[in-house]
Amino acid sequence: GAGVSQSPSNKVTEKGKDVELRCDPISGHTALYWYRQSLGQGLEFLIYFQGNSAPDKSGLPSDRFSAERTGGSVSTLTIQRTQQEDSAVYLCASSRGSGGAGYEQYFGPGTRLTVT
Amino acid sequence: AQSVSQHNHHVILSEAASLELGCNYSYGGTVNLFWYVQYPGQHLQLLLKYFSGDPLVKGIKGFEAEFIKSKFSFNLRKPSVQWSDTAEYFCAVNAAQQGGKLIFGQGTELSVKP
Numbered sequence: 375g376a377g378v379s380q381s382p383s384n385k386v387t388e389k390g391k392d393v394e395l396r397c398d399p400i401s402g403h404t405a406l407y408w409y410r411q412s413l414g415q416g417l418e419f420l421i422y423f424q425g426n427s428a429p430d431k432s433g434l435p436s437d438r439f440s441a442e443r444t445g446g447s448v449s450t451l452t453i454q455r456t457q458q459e460d461s462a463v464y465l466c467a468s469s470r471g472s473g474g475a476g477y478e479q480y481f482g483p484g485t486r487l488t489v490t
Numbered sequence: 491a492q493s494v495s496q497h498n499h500h501v502i503l504s505e506a507a508s509l510e511l512g513c514n515y516s517y518g519g520t521v522n523l524f525w526y527v528q529y530p531g532q533h534l535q536l537l538l539k540y541f542s543g544d545p546l547v548k549g550i551k552g553f554e555a556e557f558i559k560s561k562f563s564f565n566l567r568k569p570s571v572q573w574s575d576t577a578e579y580f581c582a583v584n585a586a587q588q589g590g591k592l593i594f595g596q597g598t599e600l601s602v603k604p
Contacts, residue, residue: 377533405590417580417594430589465534472590479592481526481534 376400378482380466386488387456395451395485399468406449407469407479408441412462420464423449424472456489463487492517494583496595503571504603511566511598513581520586523564525555526594529577537579540564541586551575573604 379398387393399406408420419433423443434440438456443449453460463486467479497512515521522541526534538549545557555566564581578599582592 407591409592409594416596417582419591419593422589422591424589430591433591467534469590477590478524478536478539479590483533 378466378468378480380464380482380485382485383483384486384488386490389458389489390455392452392454393456393487395453395464395487397449397451397466397468397482399447399449399466400480401447403468403470403480404446405469405472405477405479406443407467408449408451409465409467410462411465411484415462417465420451422472453487456487458489461487461489492583492585492593494581494593494595496579496581496598498598499596500599500601502601502603505573506570507602509566509568509571509575509600511579511581511600513564513566513595515562515564515581515583515593517562517583517585522584522586523555523557524582524584524592525549525553525564525566526580526582527577528580534580537566571600571602573602576600576602 381396405424407422410418421431421441423429438454441451463484465484466482469477469479471477494515524539525537527537528534540547540557548554578597580597581595
């Protein structure tokens with residue numbers, strides 16, 4: 375079946391502009407996650423959504439970052455007033471559930487964001 | 491705060507050599523443990539996971555890992571590596587009481603010489 379898809383695959387933006395990154399999870403997966411992969415910081419958790427619960431935003435690095443998940447499916451990660459340190463690969467993952475049962479997270483191909 | 495430490499940043503082996511990649515985590519509660527692999531140009535994919543039961547878990551492509559609770563470790567092993575195992579390997583921890591988020595180690599780049 376279809377995996378997690380992300381768009382765009384590459385995004386180049388000027389410092390100070392806003393960007394939106396999109397994630398389509400695997401159908402039926404209730405949990406959706408955003409991570410960031412950068413050279414200096416490795417793979418960092420940003421935010422996750424589980425069903426209708428309030429999202430866990432504990433990994434968002436600043437208030438310039440926000441995310442929403444509409445209808446329990448597609449998610450958009452928005453970065454306002456981008457800075458050069460935001461340059462990274464943004465990964466989305468989804469899973470059938472979350473928490474104690476160790477559900478596998480399936481990762482998308484990522485969006486490579488470059489801020490010039 | 492939870493953290494995950496992978497001891498080796500870059501490992502270079504010849505084919506047929508044995509592999510062991512170290513992973514230690516800091517968290518006192520119940521954890522789920524994962525190894526993910528990223529082959530060149532591909533997505534992250536799961537190699538194996540532990541969440542309960544036998545602490546020795548077997549994954550795809552001949553990989554295995556052992557959870558040693560007393561040492562807070564989850565080392566990855568393979569008795570004989572192949573050139574196709576060249577990839578980056580990530581250890582990750584999920585604290586069972588804190589939802590599904592994964593905390594990743596910094597990754598280990600494995601290069602296997604043919």
